[in-house]
Amino acid sequence: MTSVEKVKNLSEVASFDMESCQSSTFLSLGKTQLPIYKASSPRGSCKLFKTLLTNKCKMDCKYCINSKCSTRRQPHKYEKGELARTFHFFYKKRLVDALFLSSSIEEPETNMEEMLEEVKTLREDFRFRGYIHLKILPGSSRDQVQRAAIYADRLSINIETISPSHLAELSSTKDMKNDILLRQAWIREEVRKRAGISHTTQLIVGALGETDKEVFGCAISEYTHMEVKRVYYSPFSPILGTPMEGHSPAGKWRGHRLYQLDFLYRDYDFKKEEIDLAYRNDFLPNEDPKVTIARSQLAKPVEINGLGKEELLRIPGVGPKTAERIASHKEKLSSMLQLHKLGVNLSKALPFIKIDGSYQERLTAFACA
Incomplete structure (x- = not known):
């Protein structure tokens, strides 16, 4: 029987991955409260169950509660078929109707294969036809990316930061070009071939002093070259027990202003030259960037x-x-x-x-x- 502690722990640590979540409610499992997210998916509003397959990790990302550097890790892992059964149970009770599945990394291809088995079970054995967002792990094979595109509505891999040198400061075990950007290119090719799926990525804001102009410049590159559907912005928040616990947090408002700027670029077709008018010394002031730009224009x-x-x-x-x-x-x-x-x-x-x-x-x- 799946333990409530495992479900809760693996769901809570998945909250650091962003999605179009509008709000959250809590599902009572005895005395335990499990977060369920109201989210916007390509299929419309949904009740999203976010979880990791495992939080056991060999990576040394300095900001992450699940990394091997963290002193707060409480290792958990779903056994084969266990996640699919757990989600199906919640789905049949009408408590959730969409899945966001990611994982920490013990061995990239092994963990990716385990994730694929879970979503395959949901699609083929349980006949689940709802929304699935599946993370592609750095180090996954091209064949795994191709199969992921068969089962998922949305794929994503997080680039995390603005450049290879910045990523090297955050983690010695991830290579941006080979582990992440190459997988992004594979995802892009699968999305081009298949109707009805999309892909996204995520950037941490303010972990290493990068400016908003640098962050959004990276986002523009992702939209232009990798053809992502959305870029998500996660303001850096130091976590106790990690090597970066003493670093200053980035204000949540920075993420909000970057989303507003992103909206101007994606939906209002503002050009890069107009976007540049929103910055003050390469940072966004804490006001609507459309107002800042209008004052200049x-x-x-x-x-x-x-x-x-x-x-x-x-x-x-x-x-x-x-x-x-x-x-x-x-x-x-x-x-x-x-x-x-x-x-x-x-x-x-x-x-x-x-x-x-x-x-x-x-x-x-x-x-x-």
Whole structure:
């Protein structure tokens, strides 16, 4: 019988891997509370069970609670078929409907093969047709990557940091070019061949003093060259019992601002030259980067009537759907009420726009140009 302690421990240590998680709830297993995540997947909203296959690890990543350097490790591992049975039990009880599976590394190909056996069992024996996000381990074989693409909706491998030299400072047992980027290229090829799957990666923010400009420059490279669907940003947080326990944490707000910048790049089609306007001494200030960019681009309020979608998207408080509504609006806009009804966030937009020749002087009044 699977122990509650094992399920809880392997689920909790999986929380350091990011996904589109909106919130978490807790599943009661006797006196134990197991985190279940409400997440956004390519299939829609889901109840995500995140877990490692094992937290036994031979890697020496200085920031990680599971590495061989950590003094807080409590080793656990699912036996063959045990994870698939555990997840299927939760699924049949309607407690979860999606799986995120990763693992620490004892031996890369061995652990990857064990993970593949679990998801194969879910798909073929238990007929599970829901969402599966499967981590590709550094050192996995090309054949394993190919088979992973058969069973998973999403694949990922974490590049962790901005360069090979930075990774060498964090771990002496991982090589960015051979262990990670080569596997990413294999994943990219599988995603190109198969409809309905995607791949992602993750960056640690602020572990070694790297700037936000360096971090996001790395993200742009991932989007451009590796064709990832998403980059996730994990602000560094020191963990007791690891070699980096005395390092300063990165503020959680840095991750939030990087996600906002990422959104401008991916969904609003902001160019790199525009993105560069968001930095102050290569770091993002703790404000919406779209506002920071607008202050540089829009020296004076612009007349909102007559603007095209691309120009409208540069205005804070105007998103893609709102920009489409305004651009296709046939009558001249003349009031805040009209903009509000079209979806404009007035508190953000008003300092940057004129409405029929008038612009905001204060919240309760407009001045003529």
